[in-house]
Each structure stands twice: as C-alpha cells, then as structure tokens.
Amino acid sequence: MRARGRRVGFAVMALAALAAGAARADAPAPGRYAGRLCVAVGAAPADCGPARIDVLGARRLNVRIADLVWRLRLKSSQVDVVLMHGTMQIDGFFAPFEWDGRTLNFLDLEKRTHYAVEIGR
Structure with missing residues (x-):
C-alpha cells in the first residue's frame, strides 16, 4: 500500500509540474536540430546530454544519442x-x-522518470 501511495503521489506532483506555467505549442519546423535530452528519475536531479533531434513534422520527432533513438509520436x-x-x-x-x-516534457509514470527534450534554434 505504501509503494502505491508513493506512485500516486509522484504522478500527481509530476503532472502538476508539467501543467504549471507550460504553454501549448507544437514542434519547430521540420529539420535537424542540435539539442539536449535531460532525464530525471524520481527526486534525483536531471542528467542531461547532447542529442540530435530530427523534427519530422508537428507531431513526430526522433531524438538520437549515439545509437539510441527515441521515436516520439505526439497525440x-x-x-x-x-x-x-x-x-x-x-x-x-x-x-x-x-x-x-x-522544450518537450513527458513523464513515464510507471518508472517515475521525467524527460525533457530541449530543441536548439
């Protein structure tokens, strides 16, 4: 029961953090951008590193770090x-x-992980 309460508490806090002050927008114009991927697990500080970001359209992005690619499809x-x-x-x-x-922020609630994809200019 205690672990479930912590998960629910994290989910509520994380969703509130996403909603607080975030403006609705879409991805930048299609193209390749330099950027950063930041990952924070639980209450730990974010770990950030350079990433190549391919914006394929307003709702499709690929984020590459070396041979790992996060394929993002926005609904x-x-x-x-x-x-x-x-x-x-x-x-x-x-x-x-x-x-x-x-910056595109998203949360993996199951793993208590916050991702921030910062797209350069």
Missing part, C-alpha cells in the same frame, strides 16, 4: 515513445506531455 494529450537500439526496440510507453517553449 492530443499523450506521446507514444518507442526507444530503439539500432533495429531493436528496447522500450515503449505512452506518457502525458507538455511543451514549454522549445
């Missing part, structure tokens, strides 16, 4: 995330998302 309120290592899918989940300027 009305959720993002469909598929993590690929070469030709092998190694993870997949749906997550709530929100744009904050040129």
Whole structure:
C-alpha cells in the first residue's frame, strides 16, 4: 500500500509540474536540430546530454544519442515513445506531455522518470 501511495503521489506532483506555467505549442519546423535530452528519475536531479533531434513534422520527432533513438509520436494529450537500439526496440510507453517553449516534457509514470527534450534554434 505504501509503494502505491508513493506512485500516486509522484504522478500527481509530476503532472502538476508539467501543467504549471507550460504553454501549448507544437514542434519547430521540420529539420535537424542540435539539442539536449535531460532525464530525471524520481527526486534525483536531471542528467542531461547532447542529442540530435530530427523534427519530422508537428507531431513526430526522433531524438538520437549515439545509437539510441527515441521515436516520439505526439497525440492530443499523450506521446507514444518507442526507444530503439539500432533495429531493436528496447522500450515503449505512452506518457502525458507538455511543451514549454522549445522544450518537450513527458513523464513515464510507471518508472517515475521525467524527460525533457530541449530543441536548439
């Protein structure tokens, strides 16, 4: 029961953090951008690193770090995330998302992980 309460508490806090002050927007124009991917698990500080971001359309992005690619497909309120290592899918989940300027934030509630894709200019 205690673990379930912590999960629910994290989900509520994380969703509130996404909604607080985030403006509704779409991805930048299609093209290749330099950017950053930041990942924070639980209450730990985010770990960020450079990423190549391919904007394929207003609702489709690929985020690449070395040979890992996060394929992001934005729906009305959720993002469909598929993590690929070469030709092998190694993870997949749906997550709530929100744009904050040129940063796409989304949460994997099951793993208590917050992702921020910062798209350069």
